[in-house]
Amino acid sequence: xxxxxxxxxxxxxxxxxxxxxxxxxxxxxxxxxxxxxxxxxxxxxxxxxxxxxxxxxxxxxxxxxxxxxxxxxxxxxxxxxxxxxxxxxxxxxxxxxxxxxxxxxxxxxxxxxxxxxxxxxxxxxxxxxxxxxxxxxxxxxxxxxxxxxxxxxxxxxxxxxxxxxxxxxxxxxxxxxxxxxxxxxxxxxxxxxxxxxxxxxxxxxxxxxxxxxxxxxxxxxxxxxxxxxxxxxxxxxxxxxxxxxxxxxxxxxxxxxxxxxxxxxxxxxxxxxxxxxxxxxxxxxxxxxxxxxxxxxxxxxxxxxxxxxxxxxxxxxxxxxxxxxxxxxxxxxxxxxxxxxxxxxxxxxxxxxxxxxxxxxxxxxxxxxxxxxxxxxxxxxxxxxxxxxxxxxxxxxxxxxxxxxxxxxxxxxxxxxxxxxxxxxxxxxxxxxxxxxxxxxxxxxxxxxxxxxxxxxxxxxxxxxxxxxxxxxxxxxxxxxxxxxxxxxxxxxxxxx
Numbered sequence: 001x002x003x004x005x006x007x008x009x010x011x012x013x014x015x016x017x018x019x020x021x022x023x024x025x026x027x028x029x030x031x032x033x034x035x036x037x038x039x040x041x042x043x044x045x046x047x048x049x050x051x052x053x054x055x056x057x058x059x060x061x062x063x064x065x066x067x068x069x070x071x072x073x074x075x076x077x078x079x080x081x082x083x084x085x086x087x088x089x090x091x092x093x094x095x096x097x098x099x100x101x102x103x104x105x106x107x108x109x110x111x112x113x114x115x116x117x118x119x120x121x122x123x124x125x126x127x128x129x130x131x132x133x134x135x136x137x138x139x140x141x142x143x144x145x146x147x148x149x150x151x152x153x154x155x156x157x158x159x160x161x162x163x164x165x166x167x168x169x170x171x172x173x174x175x176x177x178x179x180x181x182x183x184x185x186x187x188x189x190x191x192x193x194x195x196x197x198x199x200x201x202x203x204x205x206x207x208x209x210x211x212x213x214x215x216x217x218x219x220x221x222x223x224x225x226x227x228x229x230x231x232x233x234x235x236x237x238x239x240x241x242x243x244x245x246x247x248x249x250x251x252x253x254x255x256x257x258x259x260x261x262x263x264x265x266x267x268x269x270x271x272x273x274x275x276x277x278x279x280x281x282x283x284x285x286x287x288x289x290x291x292x293x294x295x296x297x298x299x300x301x302x303x304x305x306x307x308x309x310x311x312x313x314x315x316x317x318x319x320x321x322x323x324x325x326x327x328x329x330x331x332x333x334x335x336x337x338x339x340x341x342x343x344x345x346x347x348x349x350x351x352x353x354x355x356x357x358x359x360x361x362x363x364x365x366x367x368x369x370x371x372x373x374x375x376x377x378x379x380x381x382x383x384x385x386x387x388x389x390x391x392x393x394x395x396x397x398x399x400x401x402x403x404x405x406x407x408x409x410x411x412x413x414x415x416x417x418x419x420x421x422x423x424x425x426x427x428x429x430x431x432x433x434x435x436x437x438x439x440x441x442x443x444x445x446x447x448x449x450x451x452x453x454x455x456x457x458x459x460x461x462x463x464x465x466x467x468x469x470x471x472x473x474x475x476x477x478x479x480x481x482x483x484x485x486x487x488x489x490x491x492x493x494x495x496x497x
Contacts (some may be wrong), residue, residue: 242265289316296331
């Protein structure tokens, strides 16, 4: 009730004030004159005020009308309207259809068609992170390397696609044989995505090819950290890299560092033959022959190898043949049935001129597993026991055409290597060389290599000795007066008898 009374009082006050103001305006003199286009309008004070108020009302209505018109336009053309969504969906549909057609064309080997579809997809989608990738791959498929590289470079400007761009250019540099640039790109790609397994493998391979062993070991540790390789494989390959690093240090003349690196490599992988040999040689040079012998015995127990025997002989280079046989008993009693052990013991007995013992040590190896080395050892035994020239020459002839025996063979491409290396010379595979019989043995031919180091320094037997070998395998031969390919059939039949 009181509020209604207050409202009524206020209303009357406003009306009274307006009435009073109107009276004052009617009684006041003067006015407002408007002249335009030859017309003149004279307004009194009250009329001028009313006209001004009317003008304000008209302006307000005009602003509302303009706002209504803008709202209608936004409704028709705005981002979140039914009409705009219809057109957007239509463009996306066409764009993704073009993208799908481009991917199918790329999978079908139609590079030019794929590039055309990628350009159409970019027109509708405006998503270069998708269409540029398709364009680059299509350009590669069609043989347009320049276009592909330009597109990959455009991908570098976006954080989401930078890795893809680097990886694409990296593959192009590898195909072009530019390994220096490829190495830098691989390092950049690895920095962007250190967990990417393919990038890890490419970087490790390039670092190994360039001889950057320390960097390769860091990359290998990253592979282990991110779970890309088992721990035992990492241990083996790290030993290979440590051995290669030791060889590099040895080439630079830092013997102490090389010794430590070689010993580290041997500790990581005792079955790695080159690591055992290098560690033993360094220990012998430091005057620690006993430790060197222990390393070589451990490696021989895993895999008998001529290089291990040669390194074992270098521990005591001036001993007599009898002393050498006694000291080598530590090796020959381990893996006694292995062909390498039998041939080693037979060669030691030949150096000691005990040919019957050499024949017993060799056993039936020359018949069951004929290799150039086992057959030439048997020829030496025949000559030492006074066998005829026909028999000796027969064994030598067989040795010339017999398999070489175990060699360093790449597990990837089956390429035979004369000596071990961390990287295959043919396929550039890392840590792929193993000591085994080649899948297709090559014919052994005269190579004139030196005799086993274990025989060097021993009393020379009363036979003419020459070397016929292939690769790095030492071989003892006798009676080198005539070795040719004209051995008669009669001699061959006599040998068989």
